[in-house]
Amino acid sequence: MAAKPKLYYFRGRGRMESIRWLLAAAGVEFDEVFLEKKEQFEKLEKDGRLLFGQVPLVEMDGMMLTQTRAILSYLAAKYNLYGKDLKERVRIDMYVDGTMDLMMMIMLTPFKPPEEKEENLALIVKKAKARYLPVFEKILKDHGEDFLVGNKFSWADVQLIEAILMMEEINASILSDFPLLKAFKTRISSIPTIKKFLQPGSQRKQPPDQHYVDTVKHVLQL
């Protein structure tokens, strides 16, 4: 019987959070190893488990998977969340890449100088409202379906709801001009696997705090 996927990362969101979301959405149980000391990271490197010396690392199906997008694509395909053909797949890829561009801005904010924080967050909100959210609102409006692609739950829906919740942590009323996205958020949150992941006690991680930033810097010797 196949072992559960094992995730190696810091005890926080970072680049691993989207992977946790996708596994959870697919109803796949996973184990986690949290990196807290630089010696743990050095050992992973020395053991040759990190292809390019980086985490996230996911051990599954006899492979050491690294590179966030490679991992996410693999999971999406394996668990049937990647559309039914190439045309649906490319739409999912476009939507998730756009969403992840936005999320990257949020993810990097705690690592930037504190005096830039206000400005960074304002820019993120601005881009979300002007460039990204309107695109997804329009997609839902144009086809009138419950999910972004192919009338079926996919990776694109998981990525979008993760992004929406992250943005609401920055700006609670960010969806105020986007009624269909509001409905989307409610709808996707009610999917049993997602609902479970949103409960306290799940493997979903908290927003980054100073302790998280310090741990990352220590482990990676930044």
Added chain:
Amino acid sequence: MAGKPRLHYFNGRGRMETVRWLLAAAGVEFEEQFFETRDEFEKLIQGGTLMFEQVPMVEIDGMNLVETRAILRYIAAKYDLYGRNLKEQAWIDMYVEGLKDLSDMIMYFPLSLPEEKDMNLEYILERATSRFFPVYEKALRNHGQDFLVGNRLSWADIQLLEVILMAEECKPSVLSDFPLLQEFKARISHIPTINKFLQPGSQRKPPLDEESIKTVKNIFKFERGMFLKNMATIVAEY
């Protein structure tokens, strides 16, 4: 009959170059629509074909594809350059993601502040020879095959050749400690479609020069010191 794919970008490498390589390697003819000024770029944005107001954009099979990775994956899958199963695909994805990190550094290098050029170049070459190239050299040594994945040509091989050539433009002897990569380079360069793309007169673009750097800065409104911020971004990319 479907028209040829049409690429929308400026007349230079940037993020579109890997798309050109992949199409060329697959033997697919394509057209290009270049914008040369900020105004022309804004006109393209107004036209509503850029999903997130960004390029690259490729018109193909009745779609306006954006996001470089999405475009490359589509082309790789369509032209059978993406492995034969999910595991091969995962290996190709890991290899090309690594290559993207290196090629982004090289891509942004011309935007360095003058006083930081030397330092940035040294950093790029150090990364190339200690983090990236050893991975590919080892992959080839371990399986002893001609191609990176699945014993047949894939997107990973094409992008590796592209990045090797870019790195050699930074330092011609950059492959001196990597004999298998040297052989790989010769071998892949001889594939007829790729050989053709390497000839003068193909749609392959030259590196940025003084003139084209100015054009790029104008079109995309890059700030001063953007490269250093990006270097910092790349380093702190966790």
